[in-house]
Amino acid sequence: MNAALLEVAGLTKTFHSGGRRVAALDDVSLTLAPGETLGLVGASGCGKSTLARVLVRLVAPDGGSIRFRGANWLSLEGAPLRRARRHLQMVFQDPLAAFNPRATVAGVLTDPLRIHALAPRAGWPDEVAQLLTRVGLPPDHAGRSILDLSGGQRQRVAIARALALKPDLIVLDEAVSALDVAVRARILELLVDLQRASGLAYIFISHDLAAVRAVSHRIAVMEGGRIVENGPAAQVVRAPESAAARALVAAVPHLARERTG
Template sequence: MRAPLLAVQGLTKTYRSGGREVKGLDDVSLSVAAGETIGLVGPSGSGKSTLARVVMRLIEPDAGTIAFGGENLGALNGKALRTVRKRIQMVFQDPSAAFNPRATVADVLADPLRIHGLASPAERPRRIAQLLDSVGLSANLAARPVHAVSGGQRQRVAIARALATEPELIVLDEAVSALDVTVRGQVLDLLVRLQRERGLAYLFVSHDLAVVRAVSHRIAIMDRGRIVETGPAGTVVADPQSETGRALVAAIPRLHISHLNREASQNA
């Protein structure tokens, strides 16, 4: 059996809040295969965003291991860590918080190309145009201030920036939750297409099980810092085994969204 692209084992993270210790992560283990989408879903405060940030090493765990491509990510620093980070990228719920408010779209996309030495200054305009095209945006958008584009366009720019380093895994932390329903569906379709074309793996974090089931091959449900259930997307949604899973399924809006139903059946 092929080794997973990402494998986390026994991750623990404790915070202090109001004078008491709170387990953000409690002995969490999870794997993601190349080209696979794992949906990580749970109520607010369940630990899913903490797990996403620990995987990216934006937060250091108290215990446990993170292996990516067979390498111990926790043991890497400096140049070795930057090299691996080209292969793992992240898209946040609000990309504006990660963008310089005075930057243009071109500036945002040029940064990873410059930081990782992926394109010379002369080559960058062509690469930026290619990145914008890959997410369904016009190259004419490059000169616009990033704060002046719509929310859906801004999230596409964030995805384009993640693609700039040609990663193998993208961690999406509530990446579509701030978008309206129509734009959300378009961005989900984009993510599915990019995965099909590029063989990307996704760790897709959301509180919304309806969204997660639309794009995921497997689903892991979190509650109080622990993974309480995991399995194929169709199985978890159709017959949840945990109390948290049953509550999340019960909360799914009873709306007929054809493309979500289609993707769910394909990924089940």
């Protein structure tokens, strides 16, 4: 068995809002192997997005530990953290909010190459063309404005931007939930194809259990800031043990039929 790519132990995070104390993360632990997809599901407000932001160091946890690629991920600061961040990337639900709206596709994709000195300037056009091809977009889209793209095309560019850094792990936070059904299916197929080709690992976060089931090796179910169930994807769908998982399965008719059929 491969050594763990990611090891999370005892993560906690509390927010205070309106005089109330909200435990967004409550003793969360998980592991992820290289090339594996862990689906993270749960109702809105269960802590999924907080966990994603803690993993990519956008939010600091109150307690717990994270080891990534064998190193203490939470101890990194400054230049060492900037260098290490290329190995763990994130794709958000709304890529437009993460882009400079005045940018071109080429500008979006060359930024990580420039910042991390991954290719000489003369090689940027070829790198951009290769990235676009990998995510199923024509290379001539490089000159287009981000604002001129459809939602599905923008999400492909967001994935290409993450791929530019040759990461080991991509965290996808509701990355297909804003897309229509047909576009969503094509993006899910793209993610699976990319993983097969390059050995990427994913944490795929969604409230949509059907989408998670389509791409995940394992599924972890969150409720109230805790992971209440974690197991092989088929097992969680067919024989959910927690009330939260049973509710998610029941909410998707064809998954409910798979469970009983």
